[in-house]
Amino acid sequence: MNLTLNTILKLYPVSIKKDKKNYIIEDTISGDFYEMPKICVDAIEFINQKWTLGQIEAELKRLYPDEEVDVINFAKQLIDFGLVKEIDGIELKVEKSNLLMSGFSWISPRFSRLFFHKHSNMIFICLIMINLLLFLTNTELIPYYEDLFLFDSLIFNMVTFSFISLVMLVIHEFGHVLAARSFNLPAKLGVGHRFFLVVFETDLTYAWRLSPKERNTLYIAGLYFEQFILFIVLLIKLFITVRDPILSGILNFIILDLFYKAIYQCCFFMKTDIYYIFENSSGCYNLLENSKTYLRQLFSTSRDKGQELFENETRIVKVYSIFYIIGGMLMITLLIFYIIPQMYTFLKQAIMNLVNPVDPTNIIDSVLFLGLFFITSSLLLYSLIKENRRIPSS
Structure with missing residues (x-):
């Protein structure tokens, strides 16, 4: 579905909390958390007020003249995060796995x-x-x-x-x-x-x-x-x-x-x-x-x-x-x-x-110790090689 400056979004319920520098956004359904700056929080508040993306972009450019504002791109990110419920009244099919857990709730x-x-x-x-x-x-x-x-x-x-x-x-x-x-x-x-x-x-x-x-x-x-x-x-x-x-x-x-x-x-x-x-x-x-x-x-x-x-x-x-x-x-x-x-002491004693x-x-x-040592050393070497292969060369 194409997004235009006339598009109006409807979001799933979110909780917004001020942090050290930015804000923490919680998807209250799935329990996912996202860190966003103040400009994004303002955009979310305007979306909840049912402003069009064009109105939001114009207002954000006025409030943040030194910032690069692209509301359509931000809206696409919200869609990727699964935070958008409707686009121009058309409901999106978003599968939300509820991550809320009650682990150790028996502990008072x-x-x-x-x-x-x-x-x-x-x-x-x-x-x-x-x-x-x-x-x-x-x-x-x-x-x-x-x-x-x-x-x-x-x-x-x-x-x-x-x-x-x-x-x-x-x-x-x-x-x-x-x-x-x-x-x-x-x-x-x-x-x-x-x-x-x-x-x-x-x-x-x-x-x-x-x-x-x-x-x-x-x-x-x-x-x-x-x-x-x-x-x-x-x-x-x-x-x-x-x-x-x-x-x-x-x-x-x-x-x-x-x-x-x-x-x-x-x-x-x-x-x-x-x-x-x-x-x-x-x-x-x-x-x-x-x-x-x-x-x-x-x-x-x-x-x-x-x-x-x-x-x-x-x-x-x-x-x-x-x-x-x-x-x-x-x-x-x-x-x-x-x-x-x-x-060294382990190996010396085992060999002796x-x-x-x-x-x-x-x-x-x-024999048991040397066997265990060989297995764990091989696994460690394998892990190090595997980890280094995932690191891109600079």
């Missing part, structure tokens, strides 16, 4: 507010400061790569650590769920992946209904729970004599895992929870992509540095680019002092068990 918002309230963000900051102080004043609490080798069995070490890591991950995601329920929002726990690793993910789509400050509570919730667990474990290590070496080793496993997860959150070249806090606080919702573009242009050997893909965000992008580099350095540090020494067999169980243990 009142109960959730026991954990997340107006003071929870301050408590989280205090937990981080206390935990850092405990590490600085008690260096024996700092995890070492040898902490991963609690048992003689290579496989049992990996399985036990993986199980503890999974439990910590579930607790992390449940923190997001509770935070969402504290605002009476639905939450959905799904399964995703990071390279070859299967991970749990909490759908926080409906966080867009909240103010930026309230959204930060949802993003920080998983870290909040992790820091609380770390605080408890550190206190146990400091003030309770744990005579059982297995229990003491399990506590070390928890500290090591939460240490890994803290470093991961600071890897600013990925979209972690801390990244979303940066993004949400700045109002720059393409911060990672724009930072990558800026760094590519900054280190480009070509005279033509290309055109910046971000407007009015240069200062924020430059600052975040520094954190982007710091995140890469943190990951390299983690690899050098933890991951690589652990893998095969070259100088002492016990048949050690041989089986080594």
Whole structure:
């Protein structure tokens, strides 16, 4: 159906909410969210007043003389978004899948507010400061790569650590769920992946209904729970004599895992929870992509540095680019002092068990470990190759 300046549109119900810089438009039927500038919000309001597209374009050109106004093109975008119900009285056939969900509705918002309230963000900051102080004043609490080798069995070490890591991950995601329920929002726990690793993910789509400050509570919730667990474990290590070496080793496993997860959150070249806090606080919702573009242009050997893909965000992008580099350095540090020494020790022990067999169980243990190592390494290599093929050459 052709659109003209005489066309009159009718939209599906939408909810409009002011955000940091622009506005968040919610399709109240499907639950989809869109970010739009003020000029688009004005256009939507004029459409709801049954103005023709020509009248809307003329008024917008008067209100925004420095802006390039193309209302017909904007109307086509609204159609693509599925927001247009009728064109000149003719109803469009739009299939809207209702994304509204009632996930974890059995969790009372009142109960959730026991954990997340107006003071929870301050408590989280205090937990981080206390935990850092405990590490600085008690260096024996700092995890070492040898902490991963609690048992003689290579496989049992990996399985036990993986199980503890999974439990910590579930607790992390449940923190997001509770935070969402504290605002009476639905939450959905799904399964995703990071390279070859299967991970749990909490759908926080409906966080867009909240103010930026309230959204930060949802993003920080998983870290909040992790820091609380770390605080408890550190206190146990400091003030309770744990005579059982297995229990003491399990506590070390928890500290090591939460240490890994803290470093991961600071890897600013990925979209972690801390990244979303940066993004949400700045109002720059393409911060990672724009930072990558800026760094590519900054280190480009070509005279033509290309055109910046971000407007009015240069200062924020430059600052975040520094954190982007710091995140890469943190990951390299983690690899050098933890991951690589652990893998080297695992492989060395496995090969020694095969070259100088002492016990048949050690041989089986080594074969199982090497098989698992080969499979996971192959999957990681495959993921990296696949990811690089999707990145267009500049």
